[in-house]
Amino acid sequence: GQNIDQPTEMTATEGAIVQINCTYQTSGFNGLFWYQQHAGEAPTFLSYNVLDGLEEKGRFSSFLSRSKGYSYLLLKELQMKDSASYLCAGVDSNYQLIWGAGTKLIIKP
């Protein structure tokens, strides 16, 4: 079966760095998305990886290892507004998104 695993909840301190991991098992692979969702709001696009390696975009970076079926989202210089859920989604051979349950990130002062 197809599956996306990510931690349910993480806590970090303002100004620190946090890494949110995601492991995936999909039938075929056509990339992996990360989305951010604040409580009561729409998920918004953060990143897309299809090749191995690290993609940096400001304070946020996303990493992919296709051989390990693994990705992570790295958030630096954490701000209170980064408190949100982070959704990992793999793209299978039919170009369908397989979603994880999301990681709720709590930022403490």
Add this chain to the structure above:
Amino acid sequence: ETGVTQTPRHLVMGMTNKKSLKCEQHLGHNAMYWYKQSAKKPLELMFVYSLEERVENNSVPSRFSPECPNSSHLFLHLHTLQPEDSALYLCASSRSPGGSYNEQFFGPGTRLTVL
């Protein structure tokens, strides 16, 4: 603001009611989606439309009935729902239903409570 709007934002209905959820996208996209989001569960894809034609129906109960009159509008008609149908219903759109880089843009969702 993602370019996808949904109404109503909140809906409370009894099990015998009939209601409709509305979604509108202002992005010129050709594909639209309905998702169900329940607490601590992955997003569940319910329906996919491409150019107003349904291309995916993930075994959703018939008490949920989608309608796509044009590429900008999507409805979800609800009737005789069950309390377990209470969830956040998200609408999304993308340029096309397939393709490897096919970012989906989401609306804010309708929080549905079935009594």
